């Protein structure tokens with residue numbers, strides 16, 4: 463059964479943290495950050511604004527665009543690596559906030575690839591007839607897990623959420639054409655948050671050791687990202703029966719402009735067909751593609767019949783791509 467995206471939504475916190483602001487916090491410069499990443503500013507959630515709050519705001523907009531009531535949603539999947547609590551899942555808070563009490567709700571953890579993992583899973587569950595529809599959300603409060611003394615990482619990340627409503631495709635509507643997901647757990651150590659889980663609980667004695675913050679070997683991640691994203695994109699393009707000329711827009715993970723340029727070059731897609739908003743938000747992990755898709759949609763960059771390629775890469779290592787006819 464074909465499945466379509468019936469609505470998208472996104473939300474970012476009000477507070478803007480510019481590169482100039484970061485110059486006051488760590489030894490960095492706007493020139494270094496822009497030339498290495500393309501990021502100019504990012505959004506930071508307030509202390510009392512959690513991942514579930516951002517997720518709920520994005521979800522409400524997606525439901526409104528899909529013209530669906532929260533009570534009619536049957537499945538909620540939140541992709542996040544920065545849940546409100548280890549348990550219950552962030553999806554449970556979102557379900558309650560929305561009043562979507564008919565929905566089964568759970569989280570998945572696949573870092574920056576999480577939203578596309580959720581899309582593949584939800585699409586399959588709808589196709590199989592298990593659920594009529596799904597609300598998939600990528601949401602992150604990375605600012606709570608960033609080491610604000612580490613210039614290697616703190617300049618890269620931001621907070622936000624994006625959402626999409628999936629349901630059976632009706633006559634004349636678009637559909638998800640192909641999805642690819644992959645994992646290589648041999649590279650867990652190059653991008654992780656070591657503390658806070660059962661392997662390294664945060665206790666009174668180690669609470670100040672920055673164990674519950676993100677650490678990354680950027681150069682290694684960069685190299686692996688380009689290869690994995692190219693391969694995943696090529697697979698979905700081929701499976702969807704598309705060629706480079708058929709692609710209307712690529713919506714890549716928003717981590718680094720140099721990675722995006724490298725992918726576009728390898729796929730032979732011109733820059734004007736690649737959606738970029740990382741200068742405004744930095745890397746928002748699982749939220750990045752979801753926010754980008756919603757902005758592209760609302761800015762009129764996508765129209766009925768367009769072929770969209772979305773592709774992501776993140777900690778794990780994980781990667782994913784989707785080809786969609788809009």
Ligand code: ACO
Pocket residue numbers: 489490491494495498499573574613614615617653679680681682683684687717718721745747775776777
């Ligand atoms: N300001 C100034 N200098 C800095 C900064 C900074 N913010 N950060 C690092 N530097 C310095 C380093 O210390 C290093 O100095 P040294 O040569 O004296 O040791 C120098 O800049 C160069 O560092 P590199 O690591 O070579 O810089 P690179 O060009 O590789 O860029 C970056 C670093 C931006 C992190 C890049 O490697 C990258 O984007 N990697 C991919 C990250 C990514 O995409 N992650 C996605 C997944 S995130 C997830 O899953 C949650």
